[in-house]
Amino acid sequence: MLEIQNVTKSFGALEVLRGVDLTVEKGDVAAIIGPSGSGKTTLLRCMNFLERAGSGTMIFDGERVDLARVSGKEAARLRRKTAFVFQSYNLFRNKTALQNVTEGLTVARKIPREQAAETARRALRKVGMLDRADHYPHQLSGGQQQRVAIARAIAPDPEIIYFDEPTSALDPELTGEVLAVMRQLAEEGMTMLVVTHEMGFARNVSSKVVFMEDGRIVESGTARELFEHPRQQRTRAFLQTVPGVAE
Amino acid sequence: MNTRLLEILADSFPKILIPGLTVTIPLTAISFSLAMVIAVAMALVQFARVPVLTQLCRFYIWVFRGTPLLVQLFTVFFGMPKMGIRIDPFPAAVIVFSLNEGAYCAETVRAALESVPAGQLEAGYCAGMTWMQTMRRIILPQAMRTAFPPLSNSLIAMVKDTSLAANITVVEMFRAAEQINARVYEPLALYIEVGLIYLMFSTVLTWLQRAGERKLGAYENQEV
Numbered sequence: 001m002l003e004i005q006n007v008t009k010s011f012g013a014l015e016v017l018r019g020v021d022l023t024v025e026k027g028d029v030a031a032i033i034g035p036s037g038s039g040k041t042t043l044l045r046c047m048n049f050l051e052r053a054g055s056g057t058m059i060f061d062g063e064r065v066d067l068a069r070v071s072g073k074e075a076a077r078l079r080r081k082t083a084f085v086f087q088s089y090n091l092f093r094n095k096t097a098l099q100n101v102t103e104g105l106t107v108a109r110k111i112p113r114e115q116a117a118e119t120a121r122r123a124l125r126k127v128g129m130l131d132r133a134d135h136y137p138h139q140l141s142g143g144q145q146q147r148v149a150i151a152r153a154i155a156p157d158p159e160i161i162y163f164d165e166p167t168s169a170l171d172p173e174l175t176g177e178v179l180a181v182m183r184q185l186a187e188e189g190m191t192m193l194v195v196t197h198e199m200g201f202a203r204n205v206s207s208k209v210v211f212m213e214d215g216r217i218v219e220s221g222t223a224r225e226l227f228e229h230p231r232q233q234r235t236r237a238f239l240q241t242v243p244g245v246a247e
Numbered sequence: 248m249n250t251r252l253l254e255i256l257a258d259s260f261p262k263i264l265i266p267g268l269t270v271t272i273p274l275t276a277i278s279f280s281l282a283m284v285i286a287v288a289m290a291l292v293q294f295a296r297v298p299v300l301t302q303l304c305r306f307y308i309w310v311f312r313g314t315p316l317l318v319q320l321f322t323v324f325f326g327m328p329k330m331g332i333r334i335d336p337f338p339a340a341v342i343v344f345s346l347n348e349g350a351y352c353a354e355t356v357r358a359a360l361e362s363v364p365a366g367q368l369e370a371g372y373c374a375g376m377t378w379m380q381t382m383r384r385i386i387l388p389q390a391m392r393t394a395f396p397p398l399s400n401s402l403i404a405m406v407k408d409t410s411l412a413a414n415i416t417v418v419e420m421f422r423a424a425e426q427i428n429a430r431v432y433e434p435l436a437l438y439i440e441v442g443l444i445y446l447m448f449s450t451v452l453t454w455l456q457r458a459g460e461r462k463l464g465a466y467e468n469q470e471v
Contacts, residue, residue: 050369072378080375090366094388104374107384152374 001026001191002160007056007067009042009215016042017053018215024160024193024208029186031202031223032195034212035238040195041087043212044162047193048084049075061159080108083153087165089145091137097124097148098133101155109156123151127181143174150181154190161185163194179205199242203227211235252436259427263441267420267448274337274409274419278344279402285349290356291382304353311350317411319343324415340412344405352401359394360386392463399456403449410445420444 002024009017016039024030032040046053046067053067061081065074091100101120105111111119124130127147137145146166153161166182167175179201186192186205196202202209203223210220211232219232230236289304311319324339334342363386371381413422424441428434 048373050372076372076375076377079373082373084369084373086366086370086373088366090364090370092367092370092385094385094392103384104376107380108375108377156375 001061002193003059004047004067005057005059007043007046008054009039009046009051010054016215017046017056020056020212020215020217022210022217022220024191026159026191027189028208029190029192029194029206030208030210031206032193032210032212033197033199033202033238034218035241038212039215040212041164044084044164044193044195048079048082048162050084076108080156081159083156083158083161085146085149085153085161085163085166087168089137089142089149089169091145091149091152093137096134096136097129097140097151100137100148101152104152104156119155120151123155124148126154126184127151128177141174142170143177146170146178147181150178150185154185160191160193163192163196165195165197167196167198197242199227199239211238213238252433255427255431255433256436256440259424259431259437259440262427263420263423263437263444266418266423267444270337270417270419271406271409271448274340274344274412274417275402275406278341278409279348279405281341281345282348282352282405283398285345286352286356287387289349289353290360293353293357294360295378307346308350308353311347312354316343316347316408317414319347320411320415336412336415336417339415340409340417344409344412348401348405352398355394355397355401356390359390362393363389395459395463396456399452399459403452403456406448406452407445 004020004022007017007020008015020039020043022030022043032043034040042051045051046056047058049067049070052070056067058065058067060078063078065078070078091097092103095103098117098120101123102113102116105116105119106113121130121133124133127150129144129147129151132140132144132148137148140148150166163182167178170178175198179198182192182194182201183205194201194206206223208220209223209226211218211226211230211234213234219226219230219235226235227239230239289308292300292304320340320343323334323343324336327334327339367385367389368378368381371385372378376384409419410421412419413425416422418426420441424437428437431437
């Protein structure tokens with residue numbers, strides 16, 4: 001359903017992505033893991049046009065897109081088929097939880113207000129935030145904000161949701177509630193591409209794990225293959241350094 | 248205090264207040280509204296880094312912030328007729344005040360736009376919104392809340408600056424007071440009186456500012 005080919009990206013002289021290929025099938029929950037600075041987040045941002053790739057092609061939903069040349073209008077149209085969950089939530093600070101969810105429906109997708117509100121309430125109920133629908137972001141905890149952000153992501157029924165380290169900004173006791181929501185989405189068959197440091201999630205929830213280092217994909221496979229029988233020395237070395245992997 | 252002075256003060260009060268209500272306030276209101284339009288447009292152009300237009304904005308701001316308001320008033324009202332452009336006092340004042348104030352407020356609004364975290368714009372994009380939609384619905388409302396206190400400041404300053412229009416024959420409050428003074432020669436009493444009326448106007452605006460801030464405070468700026 002989604003394929004990227006030979007994606008590169010540099011910030012000045014720094015090469016962040018050195019030719020990345022990746023395929024995500026419908027219903028996949030793909031986790032991208034790897035050390036800090038390996039280019040995971042940049043890859044995700046290039047895929048949703050938040051960064052302009054130096055080169056690379058994306059085939060998404062049957063359409064071929066040149067990641068280096070996509071226009072603003074084209075990007076906006078393609079983004080309406082996707083959703084993005086940020087590390088720092090990025091809820092609209094001037095909107096309530098409910099309005100955060102309806103905004104993308106009424107403004108970007110021209111869905112009638114009533115219908116959008118109904119959809120938004122369903123999404124908020126799913127993430128357990130319906131009782132906070134009228135709260136502003138600053139009145140919510142980090143975990144609650146991230147759950148609203150997930151409601152905002154699922155409400156338009158996207159083809160795929162990108163998650164950029166969704167629990168990294170949260171206190172340990174709050175990550176559980178966000179991971180539980182993500183696990184639930186995965187079980188419902190939502191296609192997800194998740195950059196994460198949560199090895200538990202990568203291992204137990206994802207259908208596919210991708211290990212990135214130095215702007216390249218070193219190894220990918222099922223969670224079992226990658227965690228239990230890593231083929232590459234560098235993957236083994238990485239897995240030994242992160243907590244929550246060794247049994 | 249002698250009765251003559253009291254009589255002059257009582258007699259002059261409505262004669263100063265009425266031009267205040269019919270000239271000073273409309274002059275301020277019209278000029279400030281236009282200034283806001285200019286400021287937001289200029290700030291957006293700079294925020295979006297539109298080529299050429301950004302340089303033109305910088306030039307305009309440079310000129311209008313770098314020259315005295317009084318010189319600008321004189322140039323437009325007394326100078327332009329030399330080029331065959333004759334503008335009545337009130338519209339001339341509106342033009343100068345809005346351009347001058349627009350230059351200052353453009354900087355206020357630009358700074359406020361830049362204070363909105365980049366993640367807000369990205370979140371708008373990712374929700375499928377265009378730049379314009381995100382600016383209008385998400386970024387500008389947040390920026391205007393940040394800009395509200397300094398803009399209120401500018402508005403209060405402007406009410407008082409309109410007294411400069413007296414120099415180009417606009418009969419606003421200050422000129423009205425001067426005209427009375429020319430007849431009765433009580434400068435101390437009359438200037439204090441007109442000063443107090445300005446103070447009254449500013450006080451009302453300060454209240455409005457506070458009420459406005461309370462209303463906008465429904466959501467608070469949050470540290471991210």
